[in-house]
């Protein structure tokens with residue numbers, strides 16, 4: 001077996017240039033796929049962390065069943081009242097993996113600067129709970145402050161945050177005063193004084209001129225209710241998301257509560273869309289690399305077979321079986337695949353360390369700040385790439401090699 | 417030398433071979449009958465295109481006949497599968513080719529080891545056997561050389577060592593001297609004759625050079641795909657028979 005590998009290796013050295021180009025093609029393809037994969041891994045992680053931690057949405061959100069479908073039409077019907085909230089707290093308290101529980105009430109109404117008014121949408125949250133979630137963020141996401149101004153406070157009800165577009169429309173700046181108006185749950189019009197504590201970028205562009213953030217107390221006072229419309233939950237780790245969701249749903253149902261538990265990726269449409277887009281880009285890149293690798297291996301092996309036809313005839317005459325001929329060329333292309341993958345790994349690590357060293361920055365979509373561009377080293381991708389490229393080389397070689405093995409011996413021997 | 421009763425090494429009965437070249441059919445052999453005993457040294461000679469190579473390829477199990485039967489060691493090989501024929505070639509038949517056909521990336525020694533390694537013999541044993549055979553053809557000091565570093569005559573001697581390394585029952589040498597100068601051609605022929613008489617290996621050797629036939633007792637003359645003369649005791653009756661009919 002060793003000597004057949006040796007024979008294959010020596011055969012690769014016969015046409016160094018051709019073998020080198022094939023190895024280069026495989027290596028570059030490997031590096032391209034893995035660098036892109038490492039970049040998308042960084043993007044996905046950043047988006048996920050910014051949704052869960054920086055924006056304070058947590059891993060899981062608990063709603064009244066049907067809220068997400070019907071809630072807009074009849075908000076009051078889908079509110080979680082204080083009794084239900086107490087039951088939910090009981091259930092959540094049993095789970096040590098839950099780090100933070102943050103009730104929310106999302107409201108809408110009109111915001112006025114005294115002269116004109118415009119529609120706003122606001123998440124009413126407990127500022128201390130949100131900042132607790134923020135503080136659990138790993139790495140860069142935790143360090144980026146997403147607003148200008150000062151933080152909201154649990155007990156300073158009037159302090160609110162405005163998206164820049166909304167502030168601009170109403171000509172409001174930091175510390176400006178405004179009035180928020182909305183119907184209460186019982187239908188009366190209510191109004192509350194507000195002061196602009198902070199300005200932020202809306203994570204969703206369409207909401208840039210509408211979004212507001214307020215404390216839960218502010219939201220509840222405006223709606224004149226003690227209820228909330230969701231409870232967000234931060235878990236110890238991302239991996240627990242699915243299992244905890246299932247268990248919470250069961251336990252809440254057992255308490256007689258008609259609730260549904262949604263995961264962060266079900267709620268973050270932006271993440272899902274970006275992921276889908278990158279998956280398509282990744283697929284295209286992968287298909288291009290796939291084609292290049294298959295074509296260059298087929299080309300290399302076909303040329304080798306043509307040049308070595310008489311040798312194939314000789315080996316067959318000496319007693320090598322058809323599958324032995326296939327095996328010989330398979331071994332050669334497996335070596336090409338292996339050497340190409342090794343080169344690819346080296347190139348990927350070089351790219352990775354280059355990025356880590358130079359620390360380039362960029363402005364990603366939906367964010368108005370320059371952030372570091374990173375490429376992750378994903379060992380899983382590398383392992384799969386190696387296996388896939390070797391298998392691919394084998395499959396690509398087997399097409400011409402099988403044809404070579406079926407050649408007439410006498411014809412092959414007569415070949416010049 | 418003939419062992420009455422022992423099975424013939426090779427027996428061809430009414431063997432025909434037709435090549436298809438597009439629309440046309442070329443009859444390369446017609447109705448060939450031939451028996452070869454173990455230990456014989458057989459020269460097949462005749463003009464170019466007379467069917468010598470076709471005959472050698474059929475005897476060497478490199479090709480299949482269009483009609484008739486080929487027996488090897490008493491076994492009808494016409495119906496064997498490709499794998500079975502490969503195994504039989506590896507075990508029992510050695511080949512010496514006109515253009516040497518050494519594997520260029522292997523040294524002389526590795527080339528000689530090759531048939532044994534194909535058979536799955538360990539590298540150490542193959543190496544020992546190959547060294548012995550290389551010494552036999554006088555090339556033990558060239559063991560590490562690649563074929564490109566050897567002269568034509570040396571390459572053909574390596575090829576002969578390779579053909580003999582498995583101790584085959586039969587060695588087929590189709591025009592082994594055609595690419596050599598006359599001095600080397602004579603030396604190669606002498607070498608094969610010596611190996612035949614020393615080891616008792618059966619040789620079938622083809623040539624279009626009549627000068628190499630000196631002292632070869634069995635000479636098969638071919639013309640237009642037929643054996644027209646077979647100077648051997650066993651076949652003389654048949655030859656006479658046919659010449660009467662002609």
Ligand SMILES: Nc1ncnc2c1ncn2[C@@H]1O[C@H](COP(=O)(O)OP(=O)(O)O)[C@@H](O)[C@H]1O
Nearest residue numbers: 435437442444463464465466467468469470471
């Ligand atoms: N592969 C082939 N296809 C077609 N015709 C062939 C082929 N091989 C040999 N022939 C023909 O068969 C006849 C015998 O050829 P061959 O056995 O090579 O003769 P020799 O070895 O005596 O020169 C010739 O007419 C030759 O042209």
Ligand SMILES: [Mg+2]
Nearest residue numbers: 468469470591
């Ligand atoms: Mg010939």
